[in-house]
Amino acid sequence: MATGQQVGRLLLIKIGDGDTPEVFNNLCGLKTRSFSMSANEIDTTIPSCTNPGGPVQKTSRPGISSRTFSGSGAFVASATMTQFMNHVRASEAFNAKVTVPGDGEYSGSWFVTDFEFSGDVEPNMEFNATFTAADVLTFMAEA
Secondary structure (H helix, E strand, C coil): CCCCCCCHHHCEEEEECCCCCCCEEECCCEEEEEEEEEEEEEECCCCCCCCCCCCCCCCEEEEEEEEEEEEEEECCCCHHHHHHHHHHHHCCCEEEEEEECCCEEEEEEEEEEEEEEECCCCCCCEEEEEEEECCCCEEEECC
């Protein structure tokens, strides 16, 4: 892994074009972005059988894991944005890669759970999207 601080603008999502071989292009326009990893907690606590009135130690094990990418920024018209919007409108999964600087790349099937256009009178139109893993992702550590 790389040492030192990482540049936030290199936290990227790349959308697959669906061709063979598949080409992945950056979803352009993102100004803010985040990548979240979490796991459900499954309670495995059992009171002592030999001392049921004694203190109980809470124990757990990991459950279902979740990977989510979210981003917002300027809506930039492009072939990649057109492909992306087709997936959003159809509510369908698509191949994508999330690059996390200093960690690695999470690739596989994703879908958009939330999407919003926004805009004021003068500035450019913006968008906000949340991506959730649609299948088990492949992780490749940063070299």
